[in-house]
Amino acid sequence: MITKRELTGFRRQVTKNETENALAWLNDELPRNYYSKNGRRAIVELLDSTKSLLDLTNSMRRQHRGVRLSKDLSRLALWVNRRMEEYPSWPIVMWSPDGTLVFGEDFSVNGRSLESEAATAHCILGLAEANVLDRIRRCECNRWFAGRKNQKSCSAACRHKRYERTDAFKASRRQYMREYNRLKRSGKVK
Numbered sequence: 161m162i163t164k165r166e167l168t169g170f171r172r173q174v175t176k177n178e179t180e181n182a183l184a185w186l187n188d189e190l191p192r193n194y195y196s197k198n199g200r201r202a203i204v205e206l207l208d209s210t211k212s213l214l215d216l217t218n219s220m221r222r223q224h225r226g227v228r229l230s231k232d233l234s235r236l237a238l239w240v241n242r243r244m245e246e247y248p249s250w251p252i253v254m255w256s257p258d259g260t261l262v263f264g265e266d267f268s269v270n271g272r273s274l275e276s277e278a279a280t281a282h283c284i285l286g287l288a289e290a291n292v293l294d295r296i297r298r299c300e301c302n303r304w305f306a307g308r309k310n311q312k313s314c315s316a317a318c319r320h321k322r323y324e325r326t327d328a329f330k331a332s333r334r335q336y337m338r339e340y341n342r343l344k345r346s347g348k349v350k
């Protein structure tokens with residue numbers, strides 16, 4: 161019998177892999193021929209729509225404590241399902257480098273280099289199912305990253321750039337300049 165802890169550990173590992181795979185694709189880290197212009201747009205649309213689907217569903221459940229589907233919500237679910245129909249997958253078995261049997265998925269290619277695009281689409285749905293899709297975010301520098309709760313920037317450098325534009329920074333800068341000018345007038349600084 162599989163224990164709950166084993167299952168949680170497995171799910172965590174799957175989520176980690178899905179996050180890494182999705183980010184690698186989104187950040188153009190794979191070979192050029194793995195991408196197409198339409199593919200990029202399609203994946204970002206799928207990501208945004210699935211996030212909205214989760215958000216709307218959560219707010220519906222908060223408001224009504226149950227299912228009360230709005231037209232928007234139904235339309236969105238239909239859209240995501242239709243889009244996923246373009247990425248059919250089926251289970252396959254293979255061996256890992258150390259010889260253990262691995263159960264994975266293969267994806268439709270449709271004569272185009274879509275395999276990794278299809279894999280990314282499946283990762284997005286997997287992350288939605290694990291309820292962590294909102295962590296996949298795009299920084300203002302255009303890089304995709306897996307953020308924590310309120311994290312909006314991919315790095316310390318980007319976080320600082322963002323902070324510099326906030327009101328708090330502008331206010332403290334104004335305060336500093338006022339003080340500086342006052343001292344300058346008094347002749348204490350040159």
Ligand SMILES: [Zn+2]
Binds near residue numbers: 301303313314
């Ligand atoms: Zn950044």
